[in-house]
Amino acid sequence: MDSSDTGIIARALEKSMGDEKSPPTETYPRVLRLLLFRRLKPLDEEEKEDIFMKAWLQCFTCHYHLWENGIEHGDISVWNIMWDTVDKCGVLNDFDLSVIKGSSENRGGERTGTLPFMARGILEPNFMEGKQERKYIHEFESFVWVFAWLCLRGTKLPSMDWRVCDISAVLDKKWHFIGKYQDTVSENYQHAWEK
Secondary structure (H helix, E strand, O other): OOOOOHHHHHHHHHHHOOOOOOOOOOOOOOOOOOOOOOOOEEHHHOOOHHHHHHHHHHHHHHHHHHHHOOEEOOOOOOOOEEEEOOOOEEEEOOOOOOEEOOOOOOOOOOOOOOHHHOOHHHHOHHHHOOOOOOOHHHHHHHHHHHHHHHHHOOOOOHHHOOOOOOHHHHHHHHHHHHHHHHHHOOHHHHHHHHO
């Protein structure tokens, strides 16, 4: 294994902190990767609706093509969908949790992502117990949570605060959000929401 494997780093930190009794924090090896980009603008800082929609859709399309070609991003969040102000395009960023299907780095039942944007299926106990594997629908749902977050930012919807540290609390808040606000969707989009 490479010395940059985060499992090795985590175990070394546990030893240095005197926590050798606890189970290993890392089951699957991760390798440090460094990607350099020009300075990008986070999508949550973009105020122009046409740019926001263009960037979100371009990143969604990029993600789909990556998935179809065996690359699982694993961390769709509002802070990983960026806008390139020079090339005027969306950029899907932050591939440190990505996995190439069929590689020895397959994370199996490992839960990765940014908690407020993780799919409900990934937050369920069945996933962590290895009874369910990550599927495209999970990544797709993360894009939907990003879209909702960006469209509803600045509103005073109390159940939209998914920035809590407790996994079950985030899951409960997401189910509550869907149940409470599904009837407030515009009539033009109600049929799409119900599917």
